[in-house]
Amino acid sequence: MFRDFIRKTRLPSGVDGDLRIIEVKDLGFKYAGTDFYAIKEVNLEINEGEFVILAGKSGCGKTTLLRCLNGLIPHFYEGEFEGRVLIDGVDTRDCPPYILSQKAGMVFQNPDNQLFALSVEADIAFPLENLGLPREEIRDRVEWALKLLKIEELRSRSPFELSAGQKQKVAIASVLAMRPKILLLDEPTSSLDPISAKNLIDAIIELNRKHRLTILISEHRLTHLIPHADKLAIMDKGKILYFDEPRKVLKEDVLMYGVSIPRVVEVVREMRKIGGCLPFREVPLSVDEFIRDLRGVLR
Amino acid sequence: MIRFESVEYIYPNGVKALDGIDLEIGDGEIVTIMGENGAGKTTLIKHLNGLLKPVKGKVLIDGIDTRKVTVASLSKKVGIVFQNPDDMFFSENIWEEIAFALRNFGYDEEVVKRRVENAINFMDLASYVDKSPFTLSGGEKKRLALAIVLAWSPDIIALDEPTIGQDILQKEKLLQVIKLLNSQGKTIIISSHDVEFIADLKPRIILMKRGKVIADGNAEEIFLNEELLKSCNLLPPQLITLSRELEFIGVRPRLYSPRELAAEIMTRLQR
Numbered sequence: 001m002f003r004d005f006i007r008k009t010r011l012p013s014g015v016d017g018d019l020r021i022i023e024v025k026d027l028g029f030k031y032a033g034t035d036f037y038a039i040k041e042v043n044l045e046i047n048e049g050e051f052v053i054l055a056g057k058s059g060c061g062k063t064t065l066l067r068c069l070n071g072l073i074p075h076f077y078e079g080e081f082e083g084r085v086l087i088d089g090v091d092t093r094d095c096p097p098y099i100l101s102q103k104a105g106m107v108f109q110n111p112d113n114q115l116f117a118l119s120v121e122a123d124i125a126f127p128l129e130n131l132g133l134p135r136e137e138i139r140d141r142v143e144w145a146l147k148l149l150k151i152e153e154l155r156s157r158s159p160f161e162l163s164a165g166q167k168q169k170v171a172i173a174s175v176l177a178m179r180p181k182i183l184l185l186d187e188p189t190s191s192l193d194p195i196s197a198k199n200l201i202d203a204i205i206e207l208n209r210k211h212r213l214t215i216l217i218s219e220h221r222l223t224h225l226i227p228h229a230d231k232l233a234i235m236d237k238g239k240i241l242y243f244d245e246p247r248k249v250l251k252e253d254v255l256m257y258g259v260s261i262p263r264v265v266e267v268v269r270e271m272r273k274i275g276g277c278l279p280f281r282e283v284p285l286s287v288d289e290f291i292r293d294l295r296g297v298l299r
Numbered sequence: 300m301i302r303f304e305s306v307e308y309i310y311p312n313g314v315k316a317l318d319g320i321d322l323e324i325g326d327g328e329i330v331t332i333m334g335e336n337g338a339g340k341t342t343l344i345k346h347l348n349g350l351l352k353p354v355k356g357k358v359l360i361d362g363i364d365t366r367k368v369t370v371a372s373l374s375k376k377v378g379i380v381f382q383n384p385d386d387m388f389f390s391e392n393i394w395e396e397i398a399f400a401l402r403n404f405g406y407d408e409e410v411v412k413r414r415v416e417n418a419i420n421f422m423d424l425a426s427y428v429d430k431s432p433f434t435l436s437g438g439e440k441k442r443l444a445l446a447i448v449l450a451w452s453p454d455i456i457a458l459d460e461p462t463i464g465q466d467i468l469q470k471e472k473l474l475q476v477i478k479l480l481n482s483q484g485k486t487i488i489i490s491s492h493d494v495e496f497i498a499d500l501k502p503r504i505i506l507m508k509r510g511k512v513i514a515d516g517n518a519e520e521i522f523l524n525e526e527l528l529k530s531c532n533l534l535p536p537q538l539i540t541l542s543r544e545l546e547f548i549g550v551r552p553r554l555y556s557p558r559e560l561a562a563e564i565m566t567r568l569q570r
Contacts, residue, residue: 058437058469191460193533196335220464220466274561274562287544
């Protein structure tokens with residue numbers, strides 16, 4: 001019944017003809033038993049295929065916002081819900097989480113919360129079996145997800161003997177096997193060592209670039225993410241303060257909102273303070289951009 | 300003074316987490332233990348107060364062999380702040396949580412009161428005193444965990460992955476607290492793979508891999524050794540990479556602060 005309902009729903013489009021896949025209107029949420037809004041007056045529009053970073057201090061409402069996008073709020077967390085959230089044209093209040101999870105899949109900070117089966121394959125297959133999909137289809141999707149994350153060789157391993165970075169990839173694969181159009185990630189690299197974190201970020205970037213998956217990721221470590229992001233959203237006290245291309249947002253003084261800007265951007269700011277002619281037209285977001293611009297001017 | 304002499308530790312499931320560790324950490328040093336997930340960092344930290352005892356070799360804290368004393372008696376000298384602070388909490392409110400250890404150590408109620416208040420003020424927890432530790436956010440829990448340890452003022456303070464899940468403002472505060480404690484003569488031991496945080500702190504770095512110490516040196520020396528870092532799943536801080544790429548304008552690869560590197564680049568460009 002719900003599937004028919006979803007098919008019938010007309011998808012809204014953005015002014016430029018891009019498909020608007022996430023639309024949040026005047027969203028507010030107050031958890032039951034608390035006396036303040038965890039998020040308030042949130043408005044957000046994200047087009048299909050966009051790569052969006054969500055940043056801000058701990059406790060600013062990032063996780064609550066993500067929970068609203070995959071329906072955990074209001075379906076699992078009780079509280080006062082205001083405004084509306086449309087995911088792929090569907091109002092999250094009218095759609096059960098098992099349908100929403102096929103539209104917007106969520107990966108959490110700690111992959112141990114998401115993995116429980118005896119093998120990686122079984123873990124990825126589990127939600128598909130729950131959907132009652134035919135055996136063939138399940139096998140194809142597990143294969144596809146393993147390949148997408150380049151973890152085919154882990155298929156028969158127990159999730160619990162994997163490294164933290166591998167576990168996180170398995171968690172992403174099991175979410176992607178549901179074939180969502182949107183991948184929501186809540187600080188997925190926070191417990192990973194730097195190279196494992198970079199590998200995971202590279203895999204996520206490839207999902208966006210090659211497979212046009214819409215990505216919304218909350219993170220504290222922005223260095224490797226920012227050069228690839230289409231938009232950067234900065235939250236503070238439950239509200240979205242900035243939502244624009246990262247280069248534009250980083251012109252503002254975002255440090256006070258707990259956002260750690262890449263060190264190259266800090267260097268450019270310090271160069272500006274010293275004064276004189278700077279070799280950059282736009283703020284470089286990575287070491288590569290910094291060197292490319294500098295060489296361009298010196299040539 | 301902390302001494303590890305050929306320390307081996309094997310977990311009950313057979314995993315050898317420490318494999319022949321020889322180490323000496325002097326009073327008042329700041330030391331960071333770095334290495335990939337599973338390198339043995341947390342296991343090493345748990346040896347500092349005798350929570351884990353070596354299977355072979357020994358750990359000496361100010362000359363005391365950790366195998367011969369209780370965790371409780373060592374805890375007066377060594378305070379550990381764990382990665383997941385939830386493991387430490389059980390009291391009804393923050394005040395009681397901080398007071399618990401002090402009472403256990405047998406301090407007078409007056410001393411307990413003074414020390415709890417100091418720790419609360421030091422870690423900016425005054426507005427939370429009546430709250431349950433379990434209702435705090437992740438960052439606040441970390442601050443409370445540190446406050447608990449600070450209250451009994453051990454000479455050696457070990458922090459296991461203190462920056463995980465912390466935003467940049469909390470990290471800056473943590474950096475100040477570490478420097479302040481160190482200026483009071485405390486020995487600080489931090490396990491972390493947050494290279495940017497460590498780059499700001501510039502401590503002595505001990506690099507671990509598969510239960511062994513594979514390098515021990517100052518921050519700049521370790522961070523400039525790209526091959527070594529790579530073998531431990533670490534990346535150099537971004538400004539080391541940038542300074543290396545800037546050699547074509549005459550910049551020497553070093554562990555610069557953003558301000559230092561900016562000044563260096565501007566000087567080179569003006570020439």
